Amino acid sequence: MFRALPSEVHDLGALFEEAGQELAMVGGPVRDAVLGRSSADLDFTTSALPDQTEEILRRWTHGRAIWDMGREFGTLGATRDGVKVEITTYRTESYDPASRKPEVAFGDTLDGDLSRRDFTVNAMAVRLPSLEFVDPFDGLRDLAASLLRTPVAPEQSFDDDPLRMMRAVRFVSQLGFTIEPGTAEAIRSLAPRIEIVSAERVRDELVKLLVGAHPRRGLELLVELGLAEHVLPELPALRLERDEHHHHKDVYEHTLTVLDQAIDLESPAGSGGPCEAPDPVLRLAAIMHDVGKPATRRFEPGGQVTFRFHETVGARMTTKRMKTLAFDKETTKAVSRLVELHLRFHGYADSGWTDSAVRRYVTDAGPLLQHLHRLTRADVTTRNRRKANALARAYDDLEKRIDELAEREEIERIRPDLDGNQIMRILDLAPGREVGQAYSYLLEQRMEDGPLGEEEAERRLREWWASRTPSAEA
Template identity: 65%
Template sequence: MSDAAPPTISISEVERTVARELERIAPVIDELGSRFQAAGHELALVGGPVRDAMLGRLQTDLDFTTSARPEETERLLRRWADAVWDVGRAFGTIGCRKGDWQVEVTTYRSEAYDASSRKPDVDFGDSLAGDLGRRDFTVNAMALSLPGRGFEDPYGGVVDLAAGVLRTPGTPEDSFSDDPLRMMRAARFAAQLGFTVAPEVVAAMTAMADRIAIISAERVRDELVKLVCAPFPRRGLTLLVETGLAGHVLPELPALALERDEHHRHKDVYEHTLTVLEQSIDLEHRLAAEGEPARPDFVSRFAALMHDVGKPRTRRFVDDGTVTFHHHDVVGAKLTRKRMAALRFSGDDIDAVSKLVELHLRFHGYGSGEWTDSAVRRYVRDAGDQLERLHILTRADCTTRNRRKAERLRRTYDDLEARIGRLSEEEELASMRPDLDGNQIMEILGIPPGRDVGAAYAHLLELRLDDGPMSFEAARDALLAWWSARPDRP
């Protein structure tokens, strides 16, 4: 995957693109604009939808800003929409659905953080110009007044959009003081749009990076997820590292720049990690259903980003001058779990990413492909429902410039996947379980439910992994032999 920025566009191209998009969304914006105008209120399409219309990025989510207060907005929407809900009345936002369109309407507002608060103070404004002035970047500070479709661009957003540059409407210091999360959003938009961040914005992010500490973990997490799942994540992650923001929100990432990869000593582990991330993105099509397009997969991307974070803690220098990172997979899984918990990720996401980090070296533990059937079964069992993502991470983790070595690793992993496929057809590996269930174990041994049943089940599962499926009779005989040999049996 290339992380090159998209080409810049001309103003005339922007105008043509907007004209096409306005015709597509006209049924919504014109009717809604007329309703608010008839009620004596201003309404404007604003922010991301205006920006995306100029970029030719089709959306069904539309954001509006209005002079109406939330109660009046809700009243007007209920007469028009199929469903209405309260997104955040205290922040002035009411949401609704009209057919396939998702709409949010927010009262003109201004907001700012004080030095210690995690939540912004919100004051409703009284003008579109004032509302645009409080927005994060000039490319998001453009609006289309409705129903007349008058274009409002007081801060030169269309010029910055055409040039592919992120700037703030006012000074970046004032913007980031109002909401420090905007520093994360700068990195996220660089990753989403492929834009360059203006030097003065980068300078302010660097000087004010520690202000991100007042933002809640949940809001930081949400921006990080959007960044990682964007088309150009390297651009955003690099910006976080270079400005020092990563040191506050994902310190494991910049720490990698201090390390060396044990297999490719000419490579910085930080750069290796970003390459693994990009290569994992190129393999996301493996997760899509047949006939469906590939979609960003946060779990596989974040596992790629975190797979080597255990290296700084495990680095050891050997007498011959080499560097080792023994057990960095296990240490990295623990660090990943701790970081994701601090960022308030769900338990399912934490378990999935941590498992992938812990297993990312498993393939390399079996030499050049001398896999027994038992080893293949255990590989599948340990990966569980993350097997396809483990395939992606293991393949992406090969960044050697030695073509012969890379081709050998690829063929070896091809062989492993083929082995998994054959055994899966023969043995139903995806639902691997012992050849006797708990009830059968209790009946054969004549014991009640309890620890002994669990121990017997675990023993039979180990036999299943080692030897494959057994007949009922063979499994029964193996169970009885194990039971009779137990020194602590009743």
């Protein structure tokens, strides 16, 4: 299987051998090759120090540019004819108890380097150019068993790099692996140590978990092993005690089911359709949509349980958590908005909507409309088939009305019938607050009554302007 490596890789191995240095492909590319998968990026480890690696890489690339942003950690990279490689000097590393960054020391043997890898399935190597397979920790056996186990004692491994605990859960999601019991117990006991890892690194592992093939199992383990308490505490908080009359669902299980159903509603990967799989915004919204429920739960007379305004509270909580995890502003805003809007449809299901209400629904969702469609449908987890079918029919009807209005009115791009320049000309105004107020008034009219035409819009604008009083302005 390794003979099929690109010729550029064999050339690279020959150059290192010629220089009297060892080179081995390691980690994910070796694991993936054994599984019959290809890797776009190839990782290597070497006995050469960074300056020596740089000299060899320049020969390999025929003088073309290399990158050395990771030189501090012994890592350099280069590309030749589409083959991308990253090469790291043999090393050992550990975390100071109060530090977020690893302390790096270069090692001198391949086995020693492999011993510091996260899991045995990633502690296999292929020496180049000989193609000798190296597996000192039985990673091949664990790979066949789909088992995650650390090369050294798990307590040492996770103490050295706490992010490995998140990686374990992520590999469960991505590859369908299980975690060896002793390794799982070490995660449970060391879970608080994840807090020394930077928010950005934790976020990246969480996103990889969410877009994996088995995200529900990954999240369940995140909770079961105690990691969620430190990286996503809103999720375990959903495990509310059932009230004695069972008047509300198990919110935690409901959330995981919503995630499963939202994933089922994604467009196929590579299709170019809306919410193409895997869609991290949709999946994050599914997880966070009910996080406001614990804070808003009230026991009403008669044993009824309510969660009034949990969507508003949940949107604020979502924004706060995503900022803590260093998500970008656009993603944070999108997920929080979906959480805020996820209950809006239920008013339609209860009493039907005017065209004005439909316009507002579409305008409030904006570019997230397709995500909102899917989140709303996924949020139906009732076992009452009659109720579920009624909700599905109601949402089918809403989507049909949206399509009809969109065809007539270009509903996704709703604007007042007059723009700011026209408003200033008609009312003889300079740019300022009053123009904005007039614009908002016309937008409200447009929402309520649909397209008015410029003549009717001007008539209403002049009438509104004339009716304004000093007290109204104040």
